[in-house]
Amino acid sequence: MTQPRHYDLNHTSIWAKLHQHQRATRHMHMRELFAADPQRFQRFSLSLGPLLMDYSKHRITERTLELLFELADAAHLKDWRQRMRAGEAINVSEKRAVLHMALRGQAGDDFQVDGQPVMAQVLAVRARMAAFAEQVRSGAWLGFDGRPIRAVVNLGIGGSDLGPLLACRALRPYAAAQLDMRFVANLDGQHLAQALEGLEPATTLFIVASKSFTTPETLMNAEAARAWLLAAAPAEAVARHFVAISSQTERVRAFGIDPANMFEFWDWVGGRYSVWSAIGLSVMLSIGPAAFEDFLAGARRMDAHFLEAPFAQNIPVILALLGVWYNTFYRAHTHAIMPYDQGLARLPAYLQQLDMESNGKRVGRYGETLDFDTGPVIWGEVGVNSQHAFFQLLHQGTRLVPCDFIVPMRSHYPLDRHHEALVANCFAQTEALMRGKTEAEVLGELAGLDGDTLDMLLPQKLFPGNQPSTTLALDAITPHTLGMLLAMYEHKVFVQGVIWGINSFDQWGVEYGKQLARQIQPELADASAALAHDASTNALIAHYRARKAQS
Numbered sequence: 001m002t003q004p005r006h007y008d009l010n011h012t013s014i015w016a017k018l019h020q021h022q023r024a025t026r027h028m029h030m031r032e033l034f035a036a037d038p039q040r041f042q043r044f045s046l047s048l049g050p051l052l053m054d055y056s057k058h059r060i061t062e063r064t065l066e067l068l069f070e071l072a073d074a075a076h077l078k079d080w081r082q083r084m085r086a087g088e089a090i091n092v093s094e095k096r097a098v099l100h101m102a103l104r105g106q107a108g109d110d111f112q113v114d115g116q117p118v119m120a121q122v123l124a125v126r127a128r129m130a131a132f133a134e135q136v137r138s139g140a141w142l143g144f145d146g147r148p149i150r151a152v153v154n155l156g157i158g159g160s161d162l163g164p165l166l167a168c169r170a171l172r173p174y175a176a177a178q179l180d181m182r183f184v185a186n187l188d189g190q191h192l193a194q195a196l197e198g199l200e201p202a203t204t205l206f207i208v209a210s211k212s213f214t215t216p217e218t219l220m221n222a223e224a225a226r227a228w229l230l231a232a233a234p235a236e237a238v239a240r241h242f243v244a245i246s247s248q249t250e251r252v253r254a255f256g257i258d259p260a261n262m263f264e265f266w267d268w269v270g271g272r273y274s275v276w277s278a279i280g281l282s283v284m285l286s287i288g289p290a291a292f293e294d295f296l297a298g299a300r301r302m303d304a305h306f307l308e309a310p311f312a313q314n315i316p317v318i319l320a321l322l323g324v325w326y327n328t329f330y331r332a333h334t335h336a337i338m339p340y341d342q343g344l345a346r347l348p349a350y351l352q353q354l355d356m357e358s359n360g361k362r363v364g365r366y367g368e369t370l371d372f373d374t375g376p377v378i379w380g381e382v383g384v385n386s387q388h389a390f391f392q393l394l395h396q397g398t399r400l401v402p403c404d405f406i407v408p409m410r411s412h413y414p415l416d417r418h419h420e421a422l423v424a425n426c427f428a429q430t431e432a433l434m435r436g437k438t439e440a441e442v443l444g445e446l447a448g449l450d451g452d453t454l455d456m457l458l459p460q461k462l463f464p465g466n467q468p469s470t471t472l473a474l475d476a477i478t479p480h481t482l483g484m485l486l487a488m489y490e491h492k493v494f495v496q497g498v499i500w501g502i503n504s505f506d507q508w509g510v511e512y513g514k515q516l517a518r519q520i521q522p523e524l525a526d527a528s529a530a531l532a533h534d535a536s537t538n539a540l541i542a543h544y545r546a547r548k549a550q551s
């Protein structure tokens with residue numbers, strides 16, 4: 001295949017056709033599309049085992065999808081998908097393969113990096129993780145005073161925190177009751193201090209999770225945690241109470257953790273794609289190796305679907321193309337994630353990193369400036385709480401906000417009628433957002449009012465509707481379905497990156513702030529250091545110094 005060395009999809013006829021199609025169809029209302037086609041749900045929904053995706057509540061027709069599939073073809077999506085699967089260095093700026101799919105692979109899979117098979121090392125680390133997890137879970141792994149581990153504290157940030165944190169919370173019904181799982185990411189000392197509240201050094205295990213093992217937040221927290229342990233324990237206790245997860249053996253050793261207590265992963269795994277690797281150790285400790293395997297199997301199932309299903313039946317591809325439709329052709333700017341499941345409360349945060357660190361870029365993979373809208377602002381909050389907060393804007397504001405509603409059909413906590421009420425709210429929101437409320441309907445509700453009162457109230461009680469949403473209904477939140485869900489979003493982000501010509505696997509944009517923080521920190525500590533920033537930053541540093549001097 002010959003690939004252009006610069007991005008030109010936005011100058012092709014299919015791009016122009018999509019703009020034209022958007023202009024021609026933008027006044028159509030989904031309410032009318034549903035009225036005109038009793039088969040609309042059947043036409044625009046897909047199932048994969050325990051997952052149902054309803055994408056009928058979108059501003060699309062069959063023609064829209066045809067054009068979007070044409071766009072995917074023009075972007076050589078099938079080739080890029082194959083290149084990722086084959087372990088080619090598609091992370092071009094860092095010259096790395098992108099093989100998170102191998103992390104959930106099984107014996108016999110032929111994943112390769114630079115022509116070398118990788119499954120043996122993946123399975124070897126997974127087996128070591130399982131052996132360790134069994135020891136901790138069974139109480140055979142003892143702390144320095146001979147008692148078993150009762151609390152696990154994961155110290156990591158970004159991809160070394162968000163995935164395991166989300167999975168541990170979401171899969172709490174599967175968790176070992178005897179292990180208290182805690183997560184510390186922030187540099188703010190209160191995060192670690194509060195996480196350690198009530199814990200005993202002798203029964204606490206720390207996981208230092210950092211791919212690079214240079215991330216200052218994680219290393220500062222790890223140093224503080226080690227000091228907390230050593231205030232109560234002899235130096236050799238570190239070996240019983242600290243394990244590391246990293247791709248950097250020497251840095252782990254230099255920190256003082258024996259590489260025998262290190263679980264490795266590799267530079268062909270991006271941090272935000274790493275929950276399937278040793279970074280998932282806290283998840284395995286919590287739910288056990290068998291359930292963790294099921295988590296991987298769910299992701300593997302989604303991988304097979306993504307790699308094999310034709311575009312018209314491909315869940316991640318359709319999800320991605322709908323995002324492109326709104327983002328690039330409707331200029332929607334934002335995308336909301338609404339999980340109707342308390343255990344998925346951190347899903348929006350997880351997807352913020354996955355999506356925005358991957359596709360929040362205005363430069364294409366060959367260094368060219370992209371003059372169209374790329375990755376959206378991802379945000380969201382657990383339902384129904386969000387209904388009582390920002391849904392007003394979704395229903396009656398001025399913004400187009402495509403939403404994902406994620407909801408399990410069965411709860412692990414069948415309290416009276418709670419679950420049915422929760423599901424009712426979820427479905428009701430998607431219906432209200434789609435339908436809206438017409439003037440005739442509002443007039444019916446306001447019967448008896450007239451004059452100024454009616455004039456004032458009528459427009460305020462109208463709901464324009466036509467607000468698009470996808471509903472992702474899972475049979476239940478299980479390790480398997482969570483694996484499917486997260487892998488689905490990974491592939492969605494990949495597809496969008498391909499369409500927009502982005503390398504979704506680097507993150508240069510996070511470096512600059514880190515660089516400046518390294519400069520500013522000593523300037524805060526030394527009141528005599530000369531300041532050469534802009535006037536605002538200089539003044540803020542001076543303000544901090546003054547307040548520090550007073551305290």
Ligand SMILES: O=P(O)(O)OC[C@H]1O[C@](O)(CO)[C@@H](O)[C@@H]1O
Pocket residue numbers: 157158159160209210211212213214215218271272357507510
């Ligand atoms: O696992 P590490 O190397 O500590 O990195 C943590 C996070 O920091 C980032 O590099 C961004 O600052 C993320 O991409 C990554 O997930």
